[in-house]
Amino acid sequence: MSDFRSRVEGERAYLLRYASLQLRDRHSAEDVVQEALLAALAGEAGFAGRSNLRTWLTGILKHKIVDAIRRSSREASVAPDGDEFESLFDERGHWVDAPAAWTDPGASLEQKQFFAALEDCLARLPAKTAQAFTLREHLGLDTGEICKELSVTATHCWVLLYRARMALRECLEASWFKK
Amino acid sequence: MMLSCKEVTRLVSQGLDRRLGFGERLQLHIHLAICDGCANFRRQMLFLRKAMARLADLESPAES
Numbered sequence: 001m002s003d004f005r006s007r008v009e010g011e012r013a014y015l016l017r018y019a020s021l022q023l024r025d026r027h028s029a030e031d032v033v034q035e036a037l038l039a040a041l042a043g044e045a046g047f048a049g050r051s052n053l054r055t056w057l058t059g060i061l062k063h064k065i066v067d068a069i070r071r072s073s074r075e076a077s078v079a080p081d082g083d084e085f086e087s088l089f090d091e092r093g094h095w096v097d098a099p100a101a102w103t104d105p106g107a108s109l110e111q112k113q114f115f116a117a118l119e120d121c122l123a124r125l126p127a128k129t130a131q132a133f134t135l136r137e138h139l140g141l142d143t144g145e146i147c148k149e150l151s152v153t154a155t156h157c158w159v160l161l162y163r164a165r166m167a168l169r170e171c172l173e174a175s176w177f178k179k
Numbered sequence: 180m181m182l183s184c185k186e187v188t189r190l191v192s193q194g195l196d197r198r199l200g201f202g203e204r205l206q207l208h209i210h211l212a213i214c215d216g217c218a219n220f221r222r223q224m225l226f227l228r229k230a231m232a233r234l235a236d237l238e239s240p241a242e243s
Contacts, residue, residue: 021238085188088185089183089185093183093184094185098184098214099220099223100219101219108230109229115234118234136196143197158197
């Protein structure tokens with residue numbers, strides 16, 4: 001095995017963990033990592049002169065993840081409403097139970113357990129909602145790009161992101177901030 | 180026309196994804212100034228963005 005090849009192989013476990021977190025599906029994660037590693041080996045020349053192999057591989061992997069999400073979104077259809085949070089409001093649209101301030105959220109950002117709770121909450125989101133939110137907040141795509149990746153309208157995209165934020169807020173409030 | 184809290188939650192969320200119009204920002208501002216629940220909600224949304232960015236940092240590769 002060439003030196004480059006064994007170094008690339010050495011990053012497989014890391015990449016698999018990265019992809020599993022993004023896709024939340026072991027099989028799809030293995031598929032995208034395989035695709036990324038093959039692309040990396042075929043494109044060794046593209047690495048020349050770059051300092052960090054892991055960073056370069058992660059860049060390739062991100063594109064493969066976006067492709068995978070795009071493929072799976074063609075297969076799954078979605079309900080375009082976003083009104084499942086209706087019950088939080090009364091008939092005039094006021095809060096039934098108005099949000100109270102979270103206690104010292106800044107301190108949570110210093111705690112490992114907080115991020116475990118956040119990942120649990122993310123894992124509970126419906127697939128498409130989670131995909132839109134991941135593309136937006138994790139991979140930093142703008143809504144235009146997300147709409148394109150998921151083949152949905154801009155309005156639908158905002159609904160998905162709204163849904164994700166509402167659900168995560170409730171989940172974190174229950175599992176973390178009200179401990 | 181006053182916005183309802185429900186409408187405010189949608190605008191706060193959209194404000195994280197697109198540039199709101201002048202009228203939208205004005206109405207949002209007025210509502211948030213007088214509604215503690217929605218002001219808390221907005222702070223929680225900003226916190227969520229920060230937390231997601233931090234999570235992405237934690238997962239991103241460390242320079243070796």
